[in-house]
Amino acid sequence: MVPAGDDSADAPALTVAAVARRLGVAPATLRTWDRRYGLGPSEHSAGAHRRYTAQDLERLLVMRRLTIDGVAPAEAARLAQAPDTVVPPTAASDDLTGRLPVGVPEVPALLGVPTPAGVPGRAAPGAGGVVALVDAALTGRADRCTALLDTAGTDLTAWWSDLVQPALAALARRTVVERPGVDARETLLGAVLAALRARTATPPPTGAPVVLLLPVPGEVRPVLAHVLAAALVDGGVDARLVAGPVSTRHAGELALMTRARAVVTLSESPAPDLSVVARLAGERTDLPQFVMVAEGAEDRVPLDRSVHRARTLPGLLHEALAAVAQSSVP
Incomplete structure (x- = not known):
């Protein structure tokens, strides 16, 4: 897990009840995630209950978002604990999806589809890349979206079906409160168009059909x-x-x-x-x-x-x- 900021160490540790309210889940769900997948609180003081650190909360936010998107809990937990999973800061947009009693339709797993990897800044294959892209769009970070959508060496049909389309679908399922000038969908669409402009910057040859x-x-x-x-x-x-x-x-x-x-x-x-x-x-x-x-x-x-x-x-x-x-x- 890559922390979203440099001040996470100074953030106060949170109780199970506080984290449950933040994620919109029952405390029993957090205990299940701790017991089954090791996503429990890491801070412990003698004579006191264990508490969740900022890094623990970031992992749980990823877990929550992935499960909302239909990823199996075991795979979501693995991705949440992966060292290269990035969670951008969420100051510009409050994602209320996890707090609303909405039904989430089942969607096919986004994992296991071969996509190009290894390009710095590019979205990782599978659901982890989709989550990073959605989070960047939710915070209005157009530059981050553009970097994640780099098309160099990719097949555009796979790029669309494995990354862009799932990200747009995930945004459509979210209820957010946005600040003036922040529009997650427009941010993502703008980055998609920018990536395609870069892809086709060289004019077609003269006489091309x-x-x-x-x-x-x-x-x-x-x-x-x-x-x-x-x-x-x-x-x-x-x-x-x-x-x-x-x-x-x-x-x-x-x-x-x-x-x-x-x-x-x-x-x-x-x-x-x-x-x-x-x-x-x-x-x-x-x-x-x-x-x-x-x-x-x-x-x-x-x-x-x-x-x-x-x-x-x-x-x-x-x-x-x-x-x-x-x-x-x-």
Whole structure:
């Protein structure tokens, strides 16, 4: 465990009851964690009850956050006691999740997925990296988020599914009281975009095939569109994201103007307006379109030979690159 600050040694030791109130758990839970996983108080004076130090509390905070995110208690305890687990200070945001009587849905374990490691400052593989990223976002530390999200040598689809997406989901489950100017989700999204800008800083080669990413009317463009665009650039494509309102007429003009080899539309809405996709399919039967929508909205995807529905980010990336490669064959 790496202490969050240099003054932890001066912090007063805490009783079981005080720590239980801080974490929003029953004292019996703390005793169970002590007995089963060794996460007990380390300070002991003759004739007095054992008390929790600041370092003990940091380990328990990590344990609590991991279990809220669905990590098995034994694995959460192992990560909480790992020497490289970092807990940033929480002065800028009060995380109330552990104190509220909310149900936490079961989520798949985030551990055991191979991701690049060994880069200083980068988020560690698995749930520990997600926790560090979430804590940095909760405290408004954009620089820390950016360092944890370094994409050098990583596969962007894995980077998204193993780190960014779980962190966004974890933030969505948290109830926090934030200070003016602190927005955990916006801090994380800003760092994600910064990482993708750095990844694609080198312009694509002249003449690289263009893939156009169109917005859906009435929707905020999902950050996943930027991740896909950067992954397409990794594949040798000149990916361009269209911002602002796009009418059915504009879509065809943009495709012609950019000489797009393929068009991609992403939606997170349960009822997306895909009229632009349908109109473009009628005008440009030779132009492949790839559409990925939220679960339950599949029936809204227009049925057309040129329109292909993708179910996953890796699948969408593979199909789009294959279509571009096929269009380049004389």
